[in-house]
C-alpha cells in the first residue's frame with residue numbers, strides 16, 4: 014500500500030509514523046510538507062494526560078521524546094484588573110510547536126517515512142494532478158485549516174465554516190509563566206485579555222484576545238503591528254512584569270486573526286480522507302487542536318492496520334475512521350463552541366461581577382462542572398486548601414505517568430518533589 018500525507022503537521026507526521034510501525038515497515042509512506050524543516054507558526058501548544066497515554070500506547074519511543082521536551086504547569090489562575098483568583102485542580106503539559114514538529118519529523122525519518130520538505134502537493138486541491146499523489150492508495154489531507162483538498166471538494170465533504178467574533182494574536186513572551194494564566198485588563202475601549210502558558214524553551218505562549226469593539230476602540234484595526242505590540246505591552250505591563258511580547262513567526266502588517274470553526278459532514282471522498290485541522294477545528298481556548306489531530310492519526314492508522322495480521326480493505330477502513338472520529342468530534346466541537354462564545358461575552362460577564370464568581374464562570378465555561386466544584390472553587394482561594402489540592406493533583410499526575418510507563422516506581426518520589 015502507498016499512503017501519501019499532504020502536510021507535515023502533527024496529523025500528517027503521526028499518521029506517517031504509525032503507518033510505518035503498524036505495517037512493519039512494509040508500506041510506502043510519504044509525507045509531503047510545503048515548508049522547510051523548522052518552520053512553525055506559533056509558540057507552545059498544550060497536551061493533556063489522555064493524549065500522553067495514547068502516545069505511549071502507540072509509539073513509546075517517540076512518546077518519551079515528546080514528554081522529555083514538554084513542560085508541566087501545575088496550576089491555573091485568573092487575574093482580573095490586578096486581582097488574582099486561583100483555579101484549582103488543573104494541570105497540564107505544554108510543548109513548543111517547533112520542537113514538537115522536530116521530534117515528530119526525526120521519529121518519522123527514523124522509522125522510514127519518506128519525508129519531503131519544501132514539497133507542496135495538491136496545491137489546487139487535486140491529488141490526481143501530481144505524480145506523487147496520483148498513484149497513492151490513500152491520500153490523507155492533513156493540510157491544515159485552509160486545506161486546499163477540502164476546499165476543492167467542499168460539496169463532497171459537506172464543509173461548514175463558521176466565524177468567531179473576537180480578534181486574537183498568538184504571541185510569545187519572554188516572561189516565563191509558571192501557572193497557566195488568564196489575565197483580563199480594563200482599558201478605555203473595554204476589556205482585553207490574554208491566555209498564557211509556559212514552554213520548556215523559556216518562551217511562554219501569550220494569546221491576546223478582545224472583542225471587535227475593543228479592537229477598533231483601541232485602534233488596533235489600523236495600527237502597524239509593531240506599534241500594536243508596544244501598546245499591548247503597556248496595557249499588560251503589570252501582568253508581564255515588564256517583559257516583551259514576541260511577534261509570531263512571519264508576522265505581517267496585521268497579525269490579528271478571527272477563529273474559523275471547520276466542520277465536515279463527511280471526512281472521506283473515495284480514497285481521500287481529511288485529518289486534523291483540515292477536518293475540524295476547535296477554539297484555541299480549549300487547547301486541543303494538536304491533540305485531536307494526533308488522535309485522528311491514531312484512529313486512521315488503527316483502522317488501516319487492525320493488528321490482526323491482515324491489512325484492512327482501504328475503503329471500509331476509511332469509512333470506519335470517518336464514522337468513529339466524527340462521532341467523537343461532534344460533542345467536542347460543541348463544547349469548544351461554548352467556550353468560544355463564553356470569551357465573546359467576557360465584557361458583560363466582567364462588568365460589575367464579583368471576581369471569584371467571574372473566575373468560576375471561566376472555569377465552568379464548557380458547562381461541565383457541578384455544585385461540589387463550585388464549593389471547592391471558593392475553598393481553593395484559601396492558601397492551605399489550595400496547597401492540599403495541588404499535592405493531590407500532583408499525585409494524580411504521577412499515578413498516570415507510572416501507569417503508562419513514563420516513569421518507574423523508583424522515580425515517583427522525585428516526581429512528587
Ligand SMILES: Cc1cc2nc3c(=O)[nH]c(=O)nc-3n(C[C@H](O)[C@H](O)[C@H](O)COP(=O)(O)OP(=O)(O)OC[C@H]3O[C@@H](n4cnc5c(N)ncnc54)[C@H](O)[C@@H]3O)c2cc1C
Nearest residue numbers: 020022023024047059133134157289290300301302303304
Ligand atoms: C492561537 C492558537 C493556539 C493553539 N493552541 C493549541 C494548544 O494549546 N493545544 C493544541 O493541541 N492545539 C493548539 N492549537 C491548534 C493547533 O496548532 C492545530 O490544531 C494543529 O497544528 C493541527 O495540526 P494539523 O496537522 O492538522 O495541521 P497543521 O499543524 O496546520 O499542519 C498542516 C501542514 O500542512 C502543510 N501544507 C498545507 N498545504 C500543503 C500542501 N498543498 N502541500 C504540502 N504541505 C501543505 C502546512 O505547511 C502545515 O505544515 C492552537 C492554534 C492556535 C491558532
